[in-house]
Amino acid sequence: MSFDQSYWEKRYREGTTGWDTGGPSKPLTDYIDQVENKDLKILIPGAGNAYEAEYLFQNGFGNVHVIDLxxxxxxxxxxRIPDFPDEQLIQEDFFLHEGKYDLILEQTFFCAIDPSLRTDYVSKAKELLNPGGRLVGVLWSVPMNENQPPFGGSIEEYEPLFSPEFKIETLAPCFNSIKPRMGREVFINLQKAF
Incomplete structure (x- = not known):
């Protein structure tokens, strides 16, 4: 099955967006609260309703870009945020996107793409990051669906996937997940290796 634009438009139209918690991810807001440089150029791929972008924007981060098919x-x-710059709302395929960013925030996109594209995801994230840039986010740490998103995974799968391209600073179970996701999420903080 192709998880293309029409697939995702249909899911939003029908309200079959069970991953949507109605607010930003607690592990990500806790991370954002520690980031001092509000000028970072940030990308949120497959952003969905982009609650993290809203949180960033409301907390003084003006250079936030969101992509969704x-x-x-x-x-x-x-x-929700009429002042959010139109040019920072990008309807596009992440894998075709061009640009350079200091930080990529991952929240529900990695689990939405076909697992066969995960190596391409890692390469694209590295390509889009400036030297020293970071890929930070939350991944599922449990098996999920076999034939439709969300797709799960494990730390044991993620480590060899990311380690060739990134310095792994954190790849560990989330300690601050929301209750329904407690024990089911992994937090990643990866720095572009070279």
């Missing part, structure tokens, strides 16, 4: 979630963000 579907138009609906980008419109949802714009309704």
């Amino acid at each position: 579907a138009k609906q979630p980008l419109q949802n963000l714009k309704k």
Whole structure:
């Protein structure tokens, strides 16, 4: 099955977005609260309703860019934050995107792409990051669906996937997940290796 634009538009239209918690990820807001440089150029791929982008924007981070294949979630963000710059709302395929960023925030995108694309994801994330840039986010640490998103995984799978391209600073179970996800998430903090 192809998880293309029409697939994701249909999921948003039908409200079959069970991954959407209605707010930003606690592990990510805790991380964001520690970031001092508000000028970082940040990318959130497969952003969905982009609650993390909203949180960043409301906390003084003005250089936040969100990408999604579907138009609906980008419109949802714009309704919530009318001041969010239009040029930073990007309806595009992450794998075709060009640009340079200091930080990529990962929240539900990695689990939404076909697992056969995970190596391509790692390469693309590295390509989009400036020297010393970071890929930070939350991944599932449990098996999920076999034939449709979300797709799960494990630390044992993720370590050899990311380690050739990134210095792994954190790849560990989340201690601050929301209750329904406690014990099911892994936090990653990866620095572009070279």
